[in-house]
Amino acid sequence: MRVFIAGLGTETNMFVPFPTGRKAYELWGVFRGDVTKHPPTSFSGPLHVWRRKAEARGWEVVESLCTFAAPAGVTVRSVYEGFRDEILADLRKAMPVDLVLLNLHGAMVADGYDDCEGDLLARVRAIVGPKVSVGAELDLHCHLSPAMVDNATALVIYKEYPHVDPMDRAAELFALCADAAEGRTKPVMAVWDCRMMGAYRTPVEPIRSFVDRLKALEGKDGILSVSFAHGFAFADVEDVGSRMLVVADGDRTRAAALAERLGKELFAAREAMTTKYLSPAQALERVAGHNEGPVVLADRADNPGSGAPGDSTFMLQALVERPMIRPALFGVLWDPMAFAIVEEAGEGARLSVRLGGKSGKVSGDPVDLVVTVKRIVRDATHPYGPVMAPLGDIAWLATDDGLDVAINTHRTQTFHADAFRNLGIEPEKYRTIVVKSAQHFYNGFAPIAKETLYVDTPGGSSPDYFRLPYTKRKTPFWPKTADPFA
Ligand SMILES: [Zn+2]
Structure with missing residues (x-):
């Protein structure tokens, strides 16, 4: 058996003002056939898993490009086409292959391509023909499109948010596609559009039990894999929104029936399943009600992990105005310009700095503060699941x-x-902590958080599904439409 592996991904927020160019991918790294020679990250991890599993069976591995860009605006057309065409050229050179495994995101948009993953999978399918097993792993924040489903043998989507499971899902995709390549199974897929938009926090009920039940359905009664694509709201594409995906062995009717049953169950429980957001005033009032902290507030609308800039000041300004909920800790705020000024002043310096608000209207106005520079650390990292970011x-x-x-x-x-903690800060000593994240922070703060609140401010990734300017989605969705199935 000959296995071809590659990875190309980013999550595109179409509502923020900065494009994703070549540099954004180079910052993560552009690996040409050798990402598995480097330590695994959350995006390269699946390729490591696939190589290990293939080699354990004595199969030959052909490794192509792997690159990823942190979520931001639309990818520059020539950049996407360049990476895509490198993968396709490598694949043509590697032919004949028995198995293609791609690590993608599922919400990558480039100029002229609303569905980069569907485009790439269609071109891969055209090269390898209908019989070769083609599998792709997707982030659950994906736009599950017909082009992706039609051109893949099987798709497996992360189940956990925070994303602690890319390696587990990679192992499942490998087994699924290897079985198909060896003729033991005939995977067929069915999708059900839940007609809803939401953020689903898998560590907490009732979504926890729902995800556990999806897992329990796998591997029996002809069901090979069950995925819940949460969707990624910050894109004006036709397939935006939440969907259920079922992979069955040879029986598409069975797959479709289960996808519909699970999707309807999710929709029926939508109020309880989706995250509730507070206004900054509501959230800070709630903090004031606690005698001790820390209460951790997610500044969800400025989450760089959803493509927002990470330098908005709406919550910082709110903290400035409320001395009663201090000590308060805010960050991490992306501000290279302020950092350069502070660095020049040095540790111990006292100065006036202008913070944040530099990326455009989505980031609000800058905030001027007189501060002491307590500590500066270079090349810091912090844990993101099992890897350091x-x-x-x-x-x-x-x-x-x-x-x-x-x-x-x-x-x-x-x-x-x-x-x-890199800076010597002891987060547990604060009454209020505001972080720039939507949900990935959750596990890393859970041991110290007295309560966790999700706040909606204006911003590049505000979960205000009424305001988002969709023009391409053809069917109605909840919560914008009370009953989108009517
Ligand atoms: Zn995600």
Whole structure:
């Protein structure tokens, strides 16, 4: 058996003002056939799994390109086409192959391509023909499109948010596609559009039990795999929204029936299944009701992990105005310009800095604070699941009245409380902590959080599904339409 593996991904927020170009991919790394020679990250991990599993069976592996860009705006057309065509050229050269395994995201948009993954899979299918087993792994924040489903043998989607399971899903996809390549199974897929938009936090009920039940359905009664594609709201594409996906062995009717049954179950419980957001005023009032902290507030609308800039100041301004809920910790705020000024002043310096609000209207107005530079650390990292993620250079700025801000140079969401501990900050001592993240922070703050609140401000990834300017989705969806099936 000859196995071809590759990876290409980003999550495209079409509502933010900055494009994703070549540099954004180079920052993560553009690996040409050798990503598995480097330590695994959350995006390259699946390729490591596939190589290991294939080699354990004595199969030959042909490894092509692997690259990823942090979520941001639309990918530049020539950049997408360049990476795509490299993968396709490698595949043509590798032919004949028995198995193609691709690690993709599922919400990558480039100029002229609303569905990069569907485009890539269709071109792969055209090269390998109808019989070769083609599998793709997707992030659950994907737009599950007909082009993806029609051109893949099987798709397997992350089940957990925070995403702690890309390697587990990679192992499942390998087994599924290897069985198909060896003629033991005939995977067929069916999708059901739940006609809803939402954020689903899998560590908490009732969504926890729902995900556990999906897992329990797999591997019996002819069902090979069950996935819940949460969807990614920040894109004006036809297939935006939540969907159920079932892979069955040879029986499409069975797959379709189960996808529909699970999708309807999810829709019926939609109010309980989706995350509730508070306004900044509501959230901070709730904090004031706690005698001790920390209460952790997710600044969801400025989550760089959803493609938002990471330098918005709406929540910072709210903390400035409320000395009663201090000590308060805010960050990590992406502000390379402020960092350069602070770095020049040095640790111990006291100065006036202008923070955030530099990326456009979605980031609000800058906030001016007089601060002491408590600490500067270079090339900091923090845990993202089992791997370490870069923070760049980071600084701890403190006002005289209990408001601390961490700023950094590398645009990223805050995955873990260790982001602050890099600086000697003890997060557990604060009454209020505001992080730039939608949900990936959750596991890393759970041990210290007295309560976790999800806040909606204006911003590049505001979960205000009434306001998002969709023009391409053809069917109605909840919550914009009360009953989208009517
Ligand atoms: Zn995701």
